[in-house]
Amino acid sequence: MTEPNPISYGAHRLACPAGTVLFRPDDACSGFVVLQEGSIRVSLTSAGGREIVLYRVGPGEICLQTFTCLAEGRTYSAEGVAETELKGEMIPPGEYERRMAQEPDFRRAVFTAVAHRFADFEHLVESLASASIEARLAEALLARADAAGGVHLTHDALAAEIGSAREVVSRQLSRFERSGIVALARGKVTLLSRSALGHKAAGS
Amino acid sequence: MTEPNPISYGAHRLACPAGTVLFRPDDACSGFVVLQEGSIRVSLTSAGGREIVLYRVGPGEICLQTFTCLAEGRTYSAEGVAETELKGEMIPPGEYERRMAQEPDFRRAVFTAVAHRFADFEHLVESLASASIEARLAEALLARADAAGGVHLTHDALAAEIGSAREVVSRQLSRFERSGIVALARGKVTLLSRSALGHKAAGS
DNA sequence: TGGGCATGGTGACTTAGTCACCGACGCAGG
């Protein structure tokens, strides 16, 4: 199940290509990651096969899963995948403990990051509990569009972003397309009106 | 909007009756609470009026909201209500900072609690994203039943526990009643078969 | 060039959420 991890260590350096699975549910935590470049997608897959993206880790952010595992000495409960090539540092558990104890700046940075993450989680819970699919999808499209308005994700991937099903996303995208808000192509959505999507995301 | 807070301080002592609103969205955080006795219910209410209970704080646990506010110097985004009479300590922000810096045991306790809280959150997200109402309600009933199998909550309150609507809860409870799993009375549900509910909660 | 996989479109159905409304209970104030 768990093939050798292609992460390379060079005196705590971490570098790995896009697509690398950094951790899976039940893996033990091998250290605290400090990203300098790249993005990690952390997602949860339920028994029924429904996947939902919890958050992404970028430079200057922390992986909450990792924090949790280190603090409680437990295994991971979610999956972490490198979305792009990664560069950063891997701080082994012992070293992490030491720095938390001795470096107020490091500690403060971790706290702030944890607090920030928590705010994201709250937003996710609120969305799941009460926002319409239309609003959640509009928000996800805006969040993941590049400068030119291109969103390079399959309907399946978009469904995971909002914790819904592929068919539901397909149908909603069709409605957006019929309204002239987006253009659809295989593996790609192009935003034609960010303002209209913003409106939908806010729930109107 | 915000009447004077009936929490009484006596050299950092905290004591207040059941029903006290400890904080609301946009309140500033006045300190870190360490509970000795009682339970605080923390919930979010979305724009549409849908309420969802995020978690409860009991003795030995921490309020993640409070941690977040202190770490980032922000205001609360959720509401906290005393479910029972509360007894504990209120640690002012400055003192909290000092103890985090100087007392490894205190720091470790806070970390562990934060980590624990996050695990709860993950479970909540997973439930919202993929569990059926039947399963979520069964789980909530089991979690909130007293030793005799009594759950003293209105259908409205149960709906908030699982982030759904009152009518949906009413109908599901009727189905449970018709199956002989629970008995219904005004403001109360009595569990007749915990094992059947456990089965439903696990999704079968 | 022709499988085979990934992607996505669609109909038919089930489950969940919403809206509107009503009735039943329970507790004051007369």
Added chain:
DNA sequence: CCTGCGTCGGTGACTAAGTCACCATGCCCA
């Protein structure tokens, strides 16, 4: 004791979302 009002719960009718089954198309590459 009755009355009135607020809370609580039940229900029909509808909309939104999720599921299941299946098929069509594009695309990669053997």
